[in-house]
Amino acid sequence: MYQTIYHRASTVDEAISLFGKSSEAKFLAGGQTLLPVMKQRLASPSDLIDLGKIKELQGVELSGDVLTIKAGTTYFDIMQSADVKKAIPAIAYLTSVLGDPAVRYRGTIGGSIANNDPAADYPAALLALGATVKTNKRSIAAENFFQGLFTTALEDGEIITAVSFPVPAKAGYEKMRHPASRFALTGVFVAQTKSGEVRVAATGASQSGVMRVPAIEAALKANWSPAAIDSVSISASNLLADIHGTAEYRANLIKVMAQRAVTAAG
């Protein structure tokens, strides 16, 4: 009833071919969400296609002003990467406060963004940095990739191969950790591009998942400083509310985390 056939793909093409042969297959990346959900019997894929051993999905590359992280790279490898620390230290920091050590050894950036949990950390980085999601079929701007809670632009059988980030002039991330799950109760990523554009994204806050925060972007565009955010008003409507944080609290956290992220960005 809950049997699953496990496949270990060696290449992206093989993974796609295996996917096409199954009725209800799922790709398995780090398994940090899918496996617990399967254990709870809330998901029962006929086939699990493990992407973890595909060499072309591993590694980090820095080429000029573009940092590319392959989709199967684990959080641990990302936070250890000299290229990441050099090009966008805010990503190394974000990764270091993501989950706990056990999660960081197994979880992957591709798995995180494909799942698009509304409290995950990476979607904020992708959206604020204006990253591009590369799949076996196409390139998708982060703006278009994230489409609400647990929803992305990915089509059935499409595999994320890499995420490329334009190296910004400045970037910073701060989050309030969810006291139980250690996801972001609210996290804010701020970035100033080399062309002077300011982009701010918040995760864990909105009922529709990761979102840009235009009011803070405008304030920081005028004056890149924590104090510039003091007068910004964030509405609590359409924000998440649960036992760990009211909508008003999350609205406050968007401001406070943004201010601290600006301080961290320098």
Added chain:
Amino acid sequence: MGVEGIGARVVRKEDKRFITGKGRYVDDIKLQGMTHAHFIRSPHAHAKVKGIDSSAALKMPGVVAVLTGQQIVDDKVGNLICGWAITSKDGSPMKMGAWPAMAPETVRFVGQAVAVVIAESKNLARDAAEAVVVNYEELPAVADVQAAIKSGAPQLHPEAPGNQVYDWVIGDEGATDAAFAKAANVVKLDVTNNRLAPNAMEPRAAIADYDSAEEHFTLYTTSQNPHVARLVLSAFYNIAPEHKLRVIAPDVGGGFGSKIFIYPEEMVALWASKKVGRPVKWTGDRTEAFLTDAHGRDHVTHAEMAFDANNKITGLKVKTYANFGAYMSLFSSSVPTYLYATLLSGQYNIPAIHAEVVGVYTNTTPVDAYRGAGRPEASYLIERLMETAARQLKVDPAALRRTNFITQFPHQTPVIMAYDTGDFNASLDAAMKAIDYAGFAGRKAKAKADGKLRGIGVSCYIEACGIAPSKAVGSLGAGVGLWESAEVRVNPVGTIEILTGSHSHGQGHETTFCQLVAERLGVPISQVSIVHGDTDKVQFGMGTYGSRSAAVGLTAILKAMEKMESKAKKIAAHALEASEGDIVIENGEFKVAGTDKAIAFPMVALAAYTAHNLPDGMEPGLKESAFYDPTNFTFPAGTYICELEVDSGTGKTSFVNFVAADDFGRLINPMIVEGQVHGGLAQGIGQALLEHAIYDANGQPVTASFMDYAMPRADDLPSFNLSHTTTLCPGNPLGIKGCGEAGAIGASAAVINAITDAIGKNNLEMPATPDRVWRTIHAA
């Protein structure tokens, strides 16, 4: 004390097997022909069970049986009992609804079992359980204690009108009213003590094995008190007579009270093993633990304290509503009464106290003893009241406590307890010195200049543990005696087995109990082993809870040791041709005092068993047993002081320092004591900042996994600064008070007093989550 005697920091003997994965827990045990149980649990907080259709499930692979609540009732397995009778103020006995092991007609909390699938594997049982169709008719539910007592609230049990189990009082109402009438100042406080889920690391598990030829059951179970389990299963649940029921509690991974109780799953496993003729195993998962392990705390209280013009307390009035959940668990009735209201005097001289406690049914998981059991609720209430009073009366909180400390012992409180000894000034002094209390104002000012809100909070706790004199608890309604038994078996080669009715599930008895033997005989602890947790090996015992194992269990061992030593001295005296009164025991030898004549302990043991040359009329062998019934509770007490900072932008609390000065009487192994205090403080701080078992208005649990229920982790906690002041307990020969619960009892008030000091607002409920603190800071 010797390198392994009393007071030595001996490394735990049991840790080698635990940290190398060699522990043997219930789930590690596999029996020939064993089947596996999976329970079908109610998704509704309150519903009628209209029918159970297991026909499809019975056809599925590997299914042995599907058994229902109606069948267990038909087979006359007894309903679950509550072992402590409480009488309401009108003289009526407490009003209890029936609790069958599986619900035949009505479910009253989410997670209550209605049926069980027995199959060849756990997964096959789980698969088949999904094919069992249970037809429920939902009923209105109530989860909140105050909603449950309103007229028109959904009613749980016909036996308990208005959902009221009892309305119990203690103390002198007239004297208390008179004190308030004359008071110079009255301080009032409303307090909620948040419901907690115990979360032992090892979930509950049971394996039942019925031998039809012998009509004998063996139960392996995660229990803190296997003999009590056998007694209850035999005397009340009609499983089998005691000599036909062996209960084994092997290595058990934490209890915190939650494994005192005999749960439906053990009863069903025993009953089912006879029905299917094969061993039945059940191992709970974490969600089942959240849904079915007895929860802790959950009080709503209004309290008032009267002061005279000199800031001396003259009276205390308390009214508490205690949420019992859907059924009365084994010792639940005693927790908010005799384990709570009897401690309401705290460390203070309070001439008049009156407390009323209303016990209430709700559609939630049953509530019972959890680390501290009633005493954390009392201590939190009193220490929040003292802090509130200091703020209202504009006096230093430490000074107000000092003004009111009990300093003469013994001290009879107005609420039953007679404190035997203590030095509350000593522990307050030690804690204040450790945290540099005098320098706090300067540190607070400096923090303020840096934009930080810094606070300090004091908590002076007292508890009653080492329960307890059997006669006393019997007169208060307890269904059992609370003594302990021990047996000392010396083998012919001089190694020693100590059989104890205490049960170790993390406390380190295998080390500390050996230290007593090392202290008395001077033999290495490697020659001593501790036997516990098996009703076929140990004759009887009351188990481990209420910080009682050292004060009561170890004293029983001491009594048995004394008997054994007395006989051994006679044998030694005979062998050495000396007078028995001249024999002393030193470094593993029996010596004639003042001479070089000696006989090694193993030679005495050998002489006892060869019996070639014993004193005339002496029986061979060297084995003695004892029962010990304490003469009073013990009263560990101390002061905890917490210094912390609150981030006004996020409401998040960061610890600066946390000091504990405890008086536990004599310490057997200070390292193990420190570990106990660390764990207790973690749970107390967890209650203050993080933990809360929440139900929605319909009785659906919101926190049934670690994704939602915030357990404290190492990085949520400060590095603790511990110290001890000592007054020896006069009630037992070793002077021991007990240390297992203190941290959980005293810590939460220190934390909340510190946060409310930092933010300058006194009203703040637990858990003080960042959201709640932020909203309190910014509330108009």
